[in-house]
Amino acid sequence: MKPTTLGLCLTLAAAALTGCGGTSNSGGKAKVVDGGTFTFGLSSDPGGLDPQMGAGSSLFTVTKFAYDALVSVDGSTGRIQSALAKSWQVKGKTVTLTLADxxxxxxxxRLTASAVAKNLNFVADPKSKSPFLGAFLPAGAKAKGDDATRVVTLTLAGPAPFVLNGLSGLPIVCPSGMASRSSLKTATAGTGPYKLIQAAPGDHYTYxxxxxxxxxxxxxxxxxxGLPKTVVIKVVENETTAANLLLSGGLNGAQIVGSDAVRLEKAGLYAAKTPALVGEQWYNQxxxxxxxxxxxxxxxxxxxxxxxxxxxxTSGRGIAATTLAASEPVACHGDSVSHALPAGDPQAAGALLDQAGWTRGSDGRRTKGGKPLQLTLLYQNNSGSSGDAAAELEVKQWKAIGVEATAHSQNETTLTGTIFGAGNWDVAWVPLNVNTPDQLVPFLSGPAAPQGNNFAAISDPAYDTAVKSAMAIQGDAGCRDWLAAESGLIAKADIVPFAGDVVHTFGKAATFQTPGHLVPTSIRMLAK
Structure with missing residues (x-):
């Protein structure tokens, strides 16, 4: 699955990925008004709109307006709640869900149980190449629907300790869209609260x-x-521009994660707040x-x-990362990171490179067999000047040990296309935000991209063994095993989580909640 950030906020799960919405010091006292237009700024164009064929955060944000999942998750408690399904039950390897009337x-x-089953079987089919397979829907699952009783039965191939959490991130497509997947690239076919009425890729989408x-x-x-009658999703790649539009009233909402967030806070704008990983480093293996x-x-x-x-x-606002699945409500609390991260030691780093055959010449640069050690670092453009400064700092610290690196800022669509394809990259900052550790498994193991979601091509038998043990334990009872599995990867620098933060989605003349992503039905328009 392609990442969703707040970087790749996986809703990239449930990347849907969850967080908890909160408010700042404004917005709640104004009068709620019906109708109107809510304009929201996205830092990257979502690309093709097929909701089951991409998991970037931009696509997931717009998907929520037109599509529903079978269940939802309370962002504060983690409790499974209704959505398309009004009731559900998990018994062993059988999950049954009864659709609402x-x-x-x-x-x-009408949406039928058999139509929902076709959705699940489409995602479950490896030939479909849905990035949600293994993340939101366990591999090997099979579904059937009974239209008379409105019951969908999902049979699992093996243990799935957080199966309902995964289903909360899987959007369901209506029969017309299932019959014509190509139509979903520029149109919507869902049961959601809004319908797409205009698409201008690269500029805006109107619902x-x-x-x-x-x-x-x-x-x-x-x-x-208080719900808006019309929603306009506007592509605004430059964070400073988005911040200026918020202040002027040109936008009603936008997620600002860089230094511009400070001035928006000082201006007293409403803010929904979401804990998230914002700094997570991957190496191309x-x-x-x-x-x-x-x-x-x-x-x-x-x-x-x-x-x-x-x-x-984080412009001095961040905190150290503690787990890889860090979005609220966190399924596994604890600390898999601090004791596992390799300690900073430039001298030891130089010695390791010597052992690997990358020796330092008289000019200070490292080479091996006449080839210089040159790296390409990719990072997303949604952190503004603070992201640029951090990338520049990393390049400088590597240069001190003889490593040459070039940093490139890319929008989410370009970045995910690069790392999941055959793009040129060595190091990438890709924060995958999920709330259950099993949702990360396809990104940390299994087939390497482009055949699978494992874009860094990680291969760690110890992690695979630990996951097998953790998957056999239902719910959070297996958290100790999950955290140990994460620590093993971090200790080997297969993944380097280095920064967490409370990400702000600011609002002007509107309030909303952001448990991982903006919740369309939580939007309330306010009198100006």
Whole structure:
């Protein structure tokens, strides 16, 4: 699955990935008004709109307006709540979900249990190449639907300790879209509270509210006072521009994660707050890359002052990462990171590179067989000037041990296309935000990209063994095993989580909640 950030906020799970919404010091006292237009800024164009064929955070954000999942998750408690399904039960390897009454698609047709089953079987089929397979839907699962009883039965191939959490991130497509997947690239076919009425890729996407919608998360409806009649998703790649538009009223909402967040806070704007990983470093381990050598990966990690990188990336607001599945509600509390991260030691880093054959010449640069050690570092453009400064700092710290690196800022669509394809990269900052550790398994093991979601081509038998043990334990009872599995990867510098933060989604003349992503039915328009 392609990452969703707040970086790749996996809803990239449930990347849906979850967090908890909160408010700042404004917005709640103004009068709620019906109708109106809510304009939201995205830092990257979502690309093709097929909701089951991409998991970048931009796509997931727009998907939530037009599509529903079978269940939802309370962002504060982690409790499974209703959505398309009004009731559910998990017994062993069998999951049964009963659909709510009267669910209709945006074209007016009824959503049936058999149509939902077709969705699940489509994602479960490896030939479909859905990035949600293994993350939101366990591999080997099979579904069937009984239209008379409105019951969907999902049979699992093996243990799935957080199966309902995964289903909360899987959008369901209506029959017209399932029959014509190509139509989903620029149109919507869902049961969600809004319907896409205009698509101008690279610029904006316009959605209109649907009357009669009553099956939203935990019973949310479009009859609620204060919901906007129209939603415009506007692509604004430059964070400073988005911040200026918020202040001027050109946007009603936007996620600001860089230094511009400070001035928006000082201006007293409303803010929904979401804890998230914002700094997570991956190394390209595909054969032929210098970073395929574990000694090089550890050396590059030890050469860095991760605390300083965290401070610069988050403009001094961040905190140390503690787990890989860090989005609220966190399924496994604890600390898999601090004791496992390789300690900063530039001298030891240089010695490791010497052992790996990358020797330092009279000019200070490291070479091996006449080839210089040159790296390409990729990072997303949504951190503004603080992201640029942090990348520059990392390049400088590597240069101190003789490693040449070039940093490139890319929007989310370009970045995910690069790392999941055959793009040129050695190191990438890709924060995958999920709330259950099993959702990360396809990204940390299994087939390497482009055949699978394992974009860094990680191969660690110890992690695979630990996952097998953890998967056999239902729910959070297996958290000790999950955290141990994470620590093993971190100790080997297969993945380097170095910064957490509370990400702010700011609002002007509107309030909303952001448990991982903006919840459409939580939007309330306010009198200006």
């Amino acid at each position: 009267g669910i209709t698609c945006s074209d007016g047709t 209109a509210i649907r009357d009669g919608y009553t099956w939203g998360p935990n019973g949310a409806t479009t009859a609620t006072k 595909h054969a032929g890359r210098a970073t395929s050598d574990p000694r090089v990966r550890k050396a590059l990690t030890q050469a860095l002052d991760l605390g300083q990188l965290q401070k610069v990336l």
